[in-house]
Amino acid sequence: MADFFSEEIIINILQRLPVTALLRCTSVCKSWYTLITSPEFISSHLHFAADCKKRTPFLLLRRRGGNSERYYLNSDNESFAQIATFEFPFRSINSWFTIVGSCNGLLCLSDDRVYYMHTVILWNPCIKKSVLLPKPNLIYSSYGSFMQILGFGFDPLASDYKVIRITYVDCGRGQPQVELYRLSTGVWQDLSFLALEYVIYNRSRQAYVNKATHWIARCTDCYDLIVLFDMCGEVFREMMLPVSLVDIGPMRSKDLVVYMESLAVIEWSVLGQEAGFCVWVMNEYGVDSSWTKHFSIDLHEFGGGYVRPLWVRKHGDVITVWQDGHLIAYDRDDAEVKDLGVHGSRCEDYLRSVHVDGYVKSLVLLEKGSCFSDAVTRSKLPALRTDDCDSVGSHGSDCEHSSESGYKHGHGSYGGLFVRQ
Amino acid sequence: MARKNRNPVGKNVDPEAQKKKTRTLTLKSSDGQEFSISESAAVLSIAIENMVEDDCAGGVIPLPLVDGGTLARVITYLNKHAEDGASDEEKRKFDEEFVSGMEMGVLFDVVLAANYLDIRGLLREVRRRIADRMKNKSVEWVRKTFHIESDFTPEEEEQMKKEFAWAWEGVDSDVDD
Numbered sequence: 001m002a003d004f005f006s007e008e009i010i011i012n013i014l015q016r017l018p019v020t021a022l023l024r025c026t027s028v029c030k031s032w033y034t035l036i037t038s039p040e041f042i043s044s045h046l047h048f049a050a051d052c053k054k055r056t057p058f059l060l061l062r063r064r065g066g067n068s069e070r071y072y073l074n075s076d077n078e079s080f081a082q083i084a085t086f087e088f089p090f091r092s093i094n095s096w097f098t099i100v101g102s103c104n105g106l107l108c109l110s111d112d113r114v115y116y117m118h119t120v121i122l123w124n125p126c127i128k129k130s131v132l133l134p135k136p137n138l139i140y141s142s143y144g145s146f147m148q149i150l151g152f153g154f155d156p157l158a159s160d161y162k163v164i165r166i167t168y169v170d171c172g173r174g175q176p177q178v179e180l181y182r183l184s185t186g187v188w189q190d191l192s193f194l195a196l197e198y199v200i201y202n203r204s205r206q207a208y209v210n211k212a213t214h215w216i217a218r219c220t221d222c223y224d225l226i227v228l229f230d231m232c233g234e235v236f237r238e239m240m241l242p243v244s245l246v247d248i249g250p251m252r253s254k255d256l257v258v259y260m261e262s263l264a265v266i267e268w269s270v271l272g273q274e275a276g277f278c279v280w281v282m283n284e285y286g287v288d289s290s291w292t293k294h295f296s297i298d299l300h301e302f303g304g305g306y307v308r309p310l311w312v313r314k315h316g317d318v319i320t321v322w323q324d325g326h327l328i329a330y331d332r333d334d335a336e337v338k339d340l341g342v343h344g345s346r347c348e349d350y351l352r353s354v355h356v357d358g359y360v361k362s363l364v365l366l367e368k369g370s371c372f373s374d375a376v377t378r379s380k381l382p383a384l385r386t387d388d389c390d391s392v393g394s395h396g397s398d399c400e401h402s403s404e405s406g407y408k409h410g411h412g413s414y415g416g417l418f419v420r421q
Numbered sequence: 422m423a424r425k426n427r428n429p430v431g432k433n434v435d436p437e438a439q440k441k442k443t444r445t446l447t448l449k450s451s452d453g454q455e456f457s458i459s460e461s462a463a464v465l466s467i468a469i470e471n472m473v474e475d476d477c478a479g480g481v482i483p484l485p486l487v488d489g490g491t492l493a494r495v496i497t498y499l500n501k502h503a504e505d506g507a508s509d510e511e512k513r514k515f516d517e518e519f520v521s522g523m524e525m526g527v528l529f530d531v532v533l534a535a536n537y538l539d540i541r542g543l544l545r546e547v548r549r550r551i552a553d554r555m556k557n558k559s560v561e562w563v564r565k566t567f568h569i570e571s572d573f574t575p576e577e578e579e580q581m582k583k584e585f586a587w588a589w590e591g592v593d594s595d596v597d598d
Contacts, residue, residue: 005529005567009536009548016552023588025555027581028563030572127585370584 011041015048019126019361039159042363046104053360057314058083060102061327063344064353069096071125073359076314080329080340086125089374093117093384096353100163101152101206101213105362108152108163116140116148119381120163122183122365123374129365130377136188138167138177145169149200151213155231160184161364164213164229166200180234196236198227207256209263210285216241216254216265223247224254226263241265242280242291258358259312264294266309266318275300277309279318279332295332311356321354446473447481448496454489455481456496462503466495467539486537491530494519498543516542520550525566528554557593565595 014022014036022045026033035041057076062069071086090097094113101108105126111119118139123130138146151164161183168176176199178191198217207214217227217238223246226239240246245254245267252269259281268277278296294316299306310319310327317329317338325344328337344350365372441461448456448463463482464470472482484492501507501515520528528551535544555563564571571578582589 005533006536009532012544013532013548013551013555016549017556020588021556021558023585024560024592025563026585027560027573027578028567028571029569032569033581128587373584 007035011035011044015041015045019363022363023127023366036363037367039367042366043159046360046362046364049105049360049362058359058361059311059313060099060107060355060357060359061342062096062099062353062355062357063342064096064350065344069353073361080342089128089130089378090121090123090381091378091384092119095349097121098150099355099357100150101208102357102359103152103154103161103208105360105364106152106161107357108150110150112148112150117382120150120181121377122152122161122163123377124362124365126361127363127366128374129368129372130374131183131186131365131368131372132377132380133163133181134187136165136167136179136181137190138169138179143169147202149202149204149215151206151208151215151229153208153211153213153229153231156211157232158182158184162231166196168199191234194234194236196227198225198238200227205255205257207258207263209258209261212237214239214256214263216256226256239282239286240288240291242293245280253308255309257312259294259316260314264312266312268309270306270308273300275306277318277320279312279316297330297332307351310354311358319356321351323351325350327354448492449481449483450487450489450492451485452489454492456492458496458499459503462496462499465499465502465540465542467541469538484538487534488530491527491534494527494531495534495538495540495543499540502542516546520546523550525551525554557591559592559595562595 010032014025014032017025022036026036059074059076059080061072061074063072064070069088069092071088072082073084073086075081075083090109092111092113093115094111094117096113097109097111098113099107100110100120105124107123107125109121109123111117116139118135120133121130122133140146147168149166149168151166152162153164154161163181165179165181165188166176167179175192176196178194178196179188180191181188198219200215200217204215204217211232212228212230214226214228216224218224224241225246226241228237228239229235230237241254242265245265251271251274252267255266255268257264257266259279263282263285265280266277267280269275276297276299279294280291281294282291284290294312297318305323306328307321307323310321312318313329315331316333317331319327319329319340322328324346327340327342329340330337344354370376438461441464442459444460445457446460446463446469448458448469450456460473464473469482487495498516498519501519502512507515520531523531528547532544532547532551535547555566558566563569573581
């Protein structure tokens with residue numbers, strides 16, 4: 001009977017299966033293996049998953065627990081139920097990785113929170129496959145102190161995943177160096193001829209929307225704007241922020257997020273009378289006049305417990321992390337406060353480690369051979385020992401400070417200090 | 422070929438639609454059984470609609486790839502979806518119940534028929550149901566159900582199982598539900 005099944009029928013059935021079932025199905029027979037690991041199937045499965053995601057989206061939650069970082073998948077519905085836990089296979093010298101971005105089931109992780117390790121990994125936790133990017137061209141031993149910004153996204157025209165790296169040297173005076181990594185080629189290419197006139201804020205959270213990665217930047221005329229890197233055209237462009245966010249006092253912060261596939265910005269403050277946040281959504285992509293204030297919440301009456309907003313959920317409520325380690329959601333409609341049932345510690349490290357991002361389960365990287373397994377990636381990671389450093393200097397002592405101010409003494413500068421096994 | 426608006430809504434009664442409701446077609450299965458069905462229900466199948474429009478139908482439409490049992494099920498589906506006044510919610514509930522009692526073999530027959538007759542909604546429903554039944558099943562169950570013989574060597578199979586070991590955890594028993 002099944003002999004009559006055309007490949008089309010098989011594909012249409014299989015693309016409805018969850019990732020783990022498909023991993024099992026690769027061993028049904030050789031033709032199913034070839035089918036399921038083909039780039040075409042991986043892509044059609046992703047489209048199907050993305051459609052389902054619109055109905056019940058997933059949220060990736062990362063937080064520190066014990067001595068390692070932990071990754072969870074929660075459903076973005078009323079319950080915020082935890083539906084999966086991802087075992088974290090890598091180790092970081094900075095206690096946890098920076099999550100540069102989440103796109104099509106791949107996470108881009110960078111070990112650069114305090115010290116630049118130049119360890120950038122693309123990781124698909126659902127299939128436990130990953131790739132360690134080669135070292136970029138501009139590093140501490142080749143230049144000295146610098147500040148780097150990373151961006152991650154997908155180029156649907158070339159079906160390629162890309163990581164863009166912008167490196168500011170000389171304290172932001174002069175042109176930054178720009179390098180682009182393409183998964184298809186596996187190397188960094190120098191794109192510094194793309195003269196970028198703006199300084200992207202250090203730790204500006206990226207938002208990948210509409211084939212481009214966006215950050216908040218400051219232009220030399222001292223106003224803030226959005227800078228984007230178009231993953232297909234491989235060019236930088238800029239967009240306006242909502243007018244009232246263009247220039248803001250030092251007490252208020254801005255973060256880009258993705259809300260219902262639109263670009264959104266959360267503006268927030270933790271201090272005194274100003275405590276609270278507001279969410280703006282760009283209803284029509286690329287149209288500056290379509291910025292709409294979604295809602296704002298005044299939090300000063302809650303008394304100083306709130307640390308920062310993390311994400312805008314599907315129903316418009318905002319997830320925030322509080323000083324006691326709780327995750328709290330604010331409902332915009334009735335200003336209701338809801339405990340999401342995720343409780344952590346008060347410790348500063350924990351609070352900083354919490355990250356929430358959109359997520360879709362996918363088979364991306366399944367087409368790659370066993371050399372892309374997490375075990376192989378892990379074996380390639382630099383050992384977290386001081387004698388593996390390029391040089392042992394004394395710059396490391398003020399690293400925590402220098403990471404705040406932006407400029408870091410790159411790889412090899414951590415000289416025995418703060419080494420965590 | 423341009424598709425006509427088969428489910429006209431609104432106050433203006435389309436005379437063509439009215440005619441379709443009263444006109445009856447006869448579908449003939451591979452094993453020679455004949456079924457009467459209103460034209461308005463039959464043309465929910467794009468393939469039948471094309472045959473009717475091309476006027477190659479004559480009196481009886483032969484469907485040599487669909488057996489009588491399967492055709493009877495398909496017609497039940499078509500009649501429900503052409504029913505006057507059936508709400509979307511009612512249809513959704515019907516679809517759910519329609520496929521829930523079917524064994525895998527029957528689902529396979531229906532998916533083939535729905536594919537051949539080009540009935541999009543039914544195809545979607547049945548594919549979903551099949552995937553739902555498969556998702557927690559073992560590799561052996563999938564092979565048996567789809568009549569597939571493994572062409573991997575035991576060593577290759579072992580290697581694959583090792584690579585994605587966690588995917589083999591929590592698999593249901595092979596008893597069909």
